Amino acid sequence: MVDSNPQNWQAADDYLAELLVGRDAALEAALTAQRDADMPEIEVAPVAGKLLNLLVRMSGARRVLEIGTLGGYSTIWMARAVGEGGRVVTIEAEAVNAAVARDSIDAAGVGERVDIRVGRAADVLPTLVGGFDLVFIDADKESNTVYLDWAAKLGHPGTVVILDNIGRDGEIVNDASTDTKVLGTREGLRMLAEDPRFDATALQTVGLKGWDGLAIALVV
Numbered sequence: 665m666v667d668s669n670p671q672n673w674q675a676a677d678d679y680l681a682e683l684l685v686g687r688d689a690a691l692e693a694a695l696t697a698q699r700d701a702d703m704p705e706i707e708v709a710p711v712a713g714k715l716l717n718l719l720v721r722m723s724g725a726r727r728v729l730e731i732g733t734l735g736g737y738s739t740i741w742m743a744r745a746v747g748e749g750g751r752v753v754t755i756e757a758e759a760v761n762a763a764v765a766r767d768s769i770d771a772a773g774v775g776e777r778v779d780i781r782v783g784r785a786a787d788v789l790p791t792l793v794g795g796f797d798l799v800f801i802d803a804d805k806e807s808n809t810v811y812l813d814w815a816a817k818l819g820h821p822g823t824v825v826i827l828d829n830i831g832r833d834g835e836i837v838n839d840a841s842t843d844t845k846v847l848g849t850r851e852g853l854r855m856l857a858e859d860p861r862f863d864a865t866a867l868q869t870v871g872l873k874g875w876d877g878l879a880i881a882l883v884v
Contacts, residue, residue, distance in 0.1 A: 670874060677871035681710040691740060694768035698735030701764045707734055708802070708828065709872040713741040716800060716826070719880075720745035723824045725797035730754035731785045731811050732803035736765030736778075742800065743774035752778045753792065755785045757803075789814040796820075802828040805845040808852030816861040816883055823883040827852055831868050831877035856881050 666672050691713070698707065708716065720728060720742050726749070728742050733756035743752045756762040762782045769778050781788045785803055789811075799815040801808065808827065815825045830836065830853060835846045856864035856879055864881035 668870075670870075673870040673874070674872050677709060677711060681872075685710045685714045690768075690772035691737060693771060694735055694737050694740060694765075697764050697768050698737065701735070701760065703735055703761055703764065707737040708741075711871070712828075712873075712878075713738055717741045717745045719824060719826065720798055723798055723822075725824065726750045727796045727798075728752045729792070729796040729799045729815070729818060731789075731799070731801045732756070733765045733780060734761055734802075736768045736772075738800065738802065739765060739769055739778055740772045740774060742798075743769065743772075743777045746777060748777075750777055753781060753796075754778060755781045755783070755788045755803075757782075757784050786810055789818070792818055794818040794820070796823060798824040798826070800826045800828070805829065805848035805852070808848045809855050812852055812855050812859070812862070816859070819883040821883055825862070825864075825881040825883060827856070827879040827881070829873075829876055830866050830879050831875050833875045853879060860884075 716738055726746055728746055730739055730752060733739055733754040739752055739754050746752060759782050762780050766780055769775050786807060796818050799819060801811045830849050832846050832849050835841050835843060836850055856862050861883055862881040863884050864879055866877060866879035868877040
């Protein structure tokens with residue numbers, strides 16, 4: 665029997681990525697550019713990128729909002745999914761990151777589908793026009809409730825909302841935690857449970873990102 669440990673979680677993730685995702689030159693180039701720019705290696709795993717792509721396609725989303733661009737890896741996955749005439753608006757706080765992402769997104773051939781807004785998401789979100797069909801939240805966890813509130817305001821009944829990184833190595837069940845990321849995650853999950861604008865569930869995951877997970881909600 666294979667032991668359940670981080671090394672084997674990653675090996676299984678690698679196996680699934682090789683089997684179900686495959687190699688992609690544009691996505692790999694985006695990751696290389698991100699590494700070369702000394703940006704943190706906190707992008708979604710390949711299997712999660714494919715999941716985002718499938719969720720956009722399954723929901724028929726044509727307007728996507730992403731909070732947290734980083735190097736553009738997840739942005740490329742979703743921009744491919746919205747199709748010609750579709751649009752991804754993605755918000756990135758750091759101008760240097762946004763510039764790297766812009767180059768990678770353009771090199772991937774989906775630049776005309778992506779609008780990168782540079783600035784703090786809390787400042788940018790009030791300037792956006794609503795009507796988004798899917799919202800992907802992958803930014804500072806301390807602001808999860810702010811981003812979820814705007815996801816509901818800028819969405820519509822039927823909008824899909826994905827909140828990333830909810831596992832926090834299991835610390836979400838630690839009532840004594842003082843980690844601001846854990847506290848922000850707990851507050852976001854509580855909001856999804858109690859706010860009548862959402863109907864939600866969440867899944868724990870293990871793999872390349874360790875003990876992690878995501879919440880998926882519908883705006884109702």
